[in-house]
Amino acid sequence: MISGFSGAGKGTLVKRLLSSYDSYALSVSMTTRSPREGERDGVEYFFADREQFEKKIREDGFIEYACYCDNYYGTPKDYVEEQLNAGKDVILEIEIQGALKVKQQFPESLLLFVTPPSAVELKRRLLGRGTESQEVIAKRLARAVVESNGIEAYDYVVVNDDLDACVAEIHQLVNAARRAPVRSGAFIRRIREELKELGNEGN
Amino acid sequence: MISGFSGAGKGTLVKRLLSSYDSYALSVSMTTRSPREGERDGVEYFFADREQFEKKIREDGFIEYACYCDNYYGTPKDYVEEQLNAGKDVILEIEIQGALKVKQQFPESLLLFVTPPSAVELKRRLLGRGTESQEVIAKRLARAVVESNGIEAYDYVVVNDDLDACVAEIHQLVNAARRAPVRSGAFIRRIREELKELGNEGN
Numbered sequence: 069m070i071s072g073f074s075g076a077g078k079g080t081l082v083k084r085l086l087s088s089y090d091s092y093a094l095s096v097s098m099t100t101r102s103p104r105e106g107e108r109d110g111v112e113y114f115f116a117d118r119e120q121f122e123k124k125i126r127e128d129g130f131i132e133y134a135c136y137c138d139n140y141y142g143t144p145k146d147y148v149e150e151q152l153n154a155g156k157d158v159i160l161e162i163e164i165q166g167a168l169k170v171k172q173q174f175p176e177s178l179l180l181f182v183t184p185p186s187a188v189e190l191k192r193r194l195l196g197r198g199t200e201s202q203e204v205i206a207k208r209l210a211r212a213v214v215e216s217n218g219i220e221a222y223d224y225v226v227v228n229d230d231l232d233a234c235v236a237e238i239h240q241l242v243n244a245a246r247r248a249p250v251r252s253g254a255f256i257r258r259i260r261e262e263l264k265e266l267g268n269e270g271n
Numbered sequence: 272m273i274s275g276f277s278g279a280g281k282g283t284l285v286k287r288l289l290s291s292y293d294s295y296a297l298s299v300s301m302t303t304r305s306p307r308e309g310e311r312d313g314v315e316y317f318f319a320d321r322e323q324f325e326k327k328i329r330e331d332g333f334i335e336y337a338c339y340c341d342n343y344y345g346t347p348k349d350y351v352e353e354q355l356n357a358g359k360d361v362i363l364e365i366e367i368q369g370a371l372k373v374k375q376q377f378p379e380s381l382l383l384f385v386t387p388p389s390a391v392e393l394k395r396r397l398l399g400r401g402t403e404s405q406e407v408i409a410k411r412l413a414r415a416v417v418e419s420n421g422i423e424a425y426d427y428v429v430v431n432d433d434l435d436a437c438v439a440e441i442h443q444l445v446n447a448a449r450r451a452p453v454r455s456g457a458f459i460r461r462i463r464e465e466l467k468e469l470g471n472e473g474n
Contacts, residue, residue, distance in 0.1 A: 183462060186461075186462065186465060187462055187465030187466045187468070187469050188465065188469070190466075191469055209466065209469055209470055210470055212466050213463075213466045213467055213470050216459070216462060216463045216466055217463075219452055219459050220452045220453075220459075222452060223451065224447070224450040224451055224452075225450055225451075225452055225455045225458065225459065226450060227458070237450075240443060240446075240447060241447050241450060243443075244427070244443060244444050244447035244448075245447075247427040247428055247429060247440075247444060248426065248427055248428075249422055249423045249425060249427075249428055250423075252428045255428065255430070256419070256422050256423075256428065258389075259386060259389065259390055259419060260416075260419045260420075262389060262390030262391065263390045263393075263412065263415050263416045263419055264416055265390070266390050266391070266394055266412055267412055267413055267416050
């Protein structure tokens with residue numbers, strides 16, 4: 069899961085991860101927010117109205133969903149399960165509330181928090197995007213203050229300064245994380261069993 | 272901190288880490304156990320008798336110490352602090368009890384657990400060492416069963432199959448671990464403060 073301040077460059081990072089390595093699959097979220105310029109239904113998001121979204125909630129069709137800036141965002145269940153079964157690392161670009169809900173259900177999932185090198189740089193990127201009103205930018209900065217209080221819940225904090233370096237680093241972190249005990253359960257169980265058997269032979 | 276089953280190859284890995292990268296310094300432990308063939312005082316260990324060791328305990332001269340297989344093992348404080356202040360990553364080759372004690376005092380420290388690819392391979396290596404009696408080997412295998420129950424407390428489990436690959440992987444894990452929030456405290460505090468300041472400017 070990739071979270072981070074709005075304007076940290078998560079979207080670009082995710083696109084580059086997908087094009088650079090074939091081990092990833094992208095979970096496309098569903099949202100009730102309006103499409104931004106150039107966003108296509110089923111690519112950046114599945115766009116839905118509140119009624120459609122709430123129907124899918126009732127059908128238990130989301131791994132998680134949350135309301136953020138007055139819009140619903142959710143992760144449809146079926147595609148994620150399909151890709152995990154195919155051995156892919158599924159990327160969720162997800163805000164912090166959702167990330168923590170998924171982590172509860174899937175303790176082996178990895179939480180990455182992406183941040184620009186400074187708050188000034190964050191504001192510069194939000195302004196540079198040119199698609200958001202001043203009011204929305206102020207709202208996003210205020211939200212960033214709140215989100216920054218959740219950073220400690222993440223596995224890794226990644227500074228997105230140089231894009232290429234950041235993509236490579238995220239891939240390294242994903243691989244490093246495989247060595248954490250929570251993701252090495254099968255190996256740990258096997259060697260424990262083997263050790264017990266060897267110990268019994270010695271008696 | 273590098274822990275792992277006796278016979279996992281920790282000593283060789285540590286030597287290779289020190290010779291391959293200049294960012295590491297090795298903490299030399301003090302022990303009351305007898306030197307093995309070829310071990311030199313102040314290099315593999317500081318060798319001491321029980322009386323000397325217990326005097327140093329009373330003087331609060333250890334970060335941690337523990338009793339293992341009827342011998343004391345401890346980490347003298349002064350050298351570690353000196354090397355940390357010089358910006359080095361200090362390696363402690365340390366058994367599991369000691370590792371957990373150090374982690375309590377230094378939450379930013381990293382716990383690596385080294386294991387051979389299988390229990391059979393572990394026994395093969397212990398036999399191949401040729402310096403241990405059958406009784407000691409049986410004791411170490413029994414100990415490994417107990418130690419395997421502590422693996423979940425470690426940050427990473429590293430399989431030492433190919434030595435070169437394992438050394439490179441450990442170095443990558445050390446660098447990955449710097450991105451964990453517990454080791455990125457200064458950055459997190461700074462960006463939080465900056466965000467608050469920017470938010471206040473907006474009001």
